[in-house]
Amino acid sequence: MSDKKIKRAALIKAWQSVFRCPLCHTRMSVSQYKSLICKHGHTFDISKQGYVNFLTKPVKSQYQKALFEARRELFETQQFFDPLRREITEIISCLQSPQKPMTVLDAGCGEGSHVSAVCRALRTEYSVTGIGIDISKEGVLSASKTFGEDMVFAVADVADAPFGDSSFDMIMSILSPSNYKEYSRLLKHGGAVIKAVPQRDYLKEVREFFFEGSEKQAHTNTSAADRFKMNFQTVQRKRLCYTKPLSQTELSLLVRMTPLTWKRSEEKIQRFTAKERAEITVDVDLLIGTNPI
Numbered sequence: 001m002s003d004k005k006i007k008r009a010a011l012i013k014a015w016q017s018v019f020r021c022p023l024c025h026t027r028m029s030v031s032q033y034k035s036l037i038c039k040h041g042h043t044f045d046i047s048k049q050g051y052v053n054f055l056t057k058p059v060k061s062q063y064q065k066a067l068f069e070a071r072r073e074l075f076e077t078q079q080f081f082d083p084l085r086r087e088i089t090e091i092i093s094c095l096q097s098p099q100k101p102m103t104v105l106d107a108g109c110g111e112g113s114h115v116s117a118v119c120r121a122l123r124t125e126y127s128v129t130g131i132g133i134d135i136s137k138e139g140v141l142s143a144s145k146t147f148g149e150d151m152v153f154a155v156a157d158v159a160d161a162p163f164g165d166s167s168f169d170m171i172m173s174i175l176s177p178s179n180y181k182e183y184s185r186l187l188k189h190g191g192a193v194i195k196a197v198p199q200r201d202y203l204k205e206v207r208e209f210f211f212e213g214s215e216k217q218a219h220t221n222t223s224a225a226d227r228f229k230m231n232f233q234t235v236q237r238k239r240l241c242y243t244k245p246l247s248q249t250e251l252s253l254l255v256r257m258t259p260l261t262w263k264r265s266e267e268k269i270q271r272f273t274a275k276e277r278a279e280i281t282v283d284v285d286l287l288i289g290t291n292p293i
C-alpha cells in the first residue's frame, strides 16, 4: 500500500465519527487503512487517491474531467473566486469561536477548491475537519489528488449524505444544487449553512454573448432565497458583486468550466475566446442560515 494512501486513510480514520453507512445508517470505522465498514459489514473502499465512493448505484454526470481541470486552474491559479472565498471565511469566523474544533462540509464541492481554500484560511485560527462531497466522481478524484493532504473527499449524493445527524458546524453550498432537509439533519445545534446563489449579473458577459435575446440571458434567483428562508432561520443575506479582468487563456478556461457554453457552436466559442482581455462579473447572494429552534 502506498504511503500516500495510508496517510489519507489515517485522515479519514481521525474523522471517522462523522460518517454513517448510506445503506443501514449505522456508524462506520476505517479498517486496515483500506475501507470504511459499518457494523453490518457494508464496505466502502478508500481509493488509491484517498477518496471514498458512497454511491450505491452508478450516476451519470455530465460534468467531465476537462471541466474540473479548467475550474481548478481558474479558481486556484487565477483566483477568480478569491473575494467570494474571503467573504465566506469571514462569515464563518464571525459565527464560530476558535476555541473549539470545527467541522465543515462542502455539499457539492466539485473539484474541491472552494472548501480547501476556506479551510486553509480558517486553519490559521481554528482546528478544522474539512470534508467535501460531490456526485461527480471526476470532481472528487480531482479534489482528492489536489487537496487530499488535509481534506477528505467523497463521492456522494447531497440529498442522502453518508454522515450522522448533527455532524457539522458549517455547511457550504456554493453555486450548486442543495437539499435543505438533509442539511438540517447534518447541522449541529448552533451550526450554519452558507449558500451562494448566482444573481442577475453573474457571468453576464458570458450570457450576453452566448444567449443574446433569449431567456437564458436573464438570471434571477428570488425563489432560491425564498426556499432558503422557508428552511432556515436566515441570519444574514449579503450581496457580493465584483469584476475580474481575465486574459485570453483565462477566458478559454471560463468557457470550459461553465455549463452555460455547452452546446454552443465552436465558431461562437472561438469568437468569445479571441478577445485578448475581458472583464467578467461575479454577482452572488450569500445566504446564511441556522436551524430553526
Ligand SMILES: [Zn+2]
Residues within 6 Å of the ligand: 021, 022, 023, 024, 025, 026, 038, 039, 040, 041, 042
Ligand atoms: Zn451498513
